[in-house]
Amino acid sequence: MPHRNDMTDLCDCRCIHEKRVTTATAEALPEQDNQQMAQLFKAMGDANRLKILWALDHGEMCVCDIAAFLQVSESAVSHQLRLLRQLQLVSNRREGPILYYHLNDHHVAALMQTALEHTRE
Amino acid sequence: MPHRNDMTDLCDCRCIHEKRVTTATAEALPEQDNQQMAQLFKAMGDANRLKILWALDHGEMCVCDIAAFLQVSESAVSHQLRLLRQLQLVSNRREGPILYYHLNDHHVAALMQTALEHTRE
């Protein structure tokens, strides 16, 4: 019994509401926007990174502080901060040998607030 | 040269701003809230799941529709929908043999909107 596994098949035979699929395609975000949004959410979708972002929303911290706060190694924190930096969620400023990290813009705080409301329903 | 690898060490010796760490700990979210928020963001942090959520925000769709829209197998879609269902991001209603999926609450749409604004800066 051969299984349907052909992509063209999906659209030609099994598509129940062709019009709905067409409008969904038309209304879909550009691939790049979708990718970037997914990356943003993925970055916030780790328990430790989310703790970091929540903490930084209440004031800047250095790597040492964050490591002590999270009870994980400074190396692990540094790796996570690099990811958050690359996605522009956080920035740092240097004061002597110490790097102070802070949130980059207000959207991250807004996202956390909305998410908190959602989970508390 | 032995490396510092002891947790107590982190707090006793390397902690630069003990007070900052204390306040961060005090202001931190309850572990359960943080976990649930991370799960929510993680669920939204996949390109295909995000496309599904965006599409459902514009109107309900059945599994077939979504599979055709995403150009992936119905099985893959069904697995993703199960995850989104378990986290209460989507619900479905049955009409005969067909299950129509829709967004569960307005927070998800709000999150996507904020994320989109963030990425477009």
Place this chain on the structure above:
DNA sequence: TTATCATATGAGCATCTGTTCATATGATAA
């Protein structure tokens, strides 16, 4: 009943993720 359709689900597997360990770098102090 049996056949078919729409969807769900478990197993298996390749890929991705987050951590640790070891080492490197760049700033400061001696």
Place this chain on the structure above:
DNA sequence: TTATCATATGAACAGATGCTCATATGATAA
């Protein structure tokens, strides 16, 4: 300069993730 501190980084590895394949389920039609 050398020593030390704060942080960064690459490799490696265990665990998580997302897909496919095969099969199961529940509703409908014949």
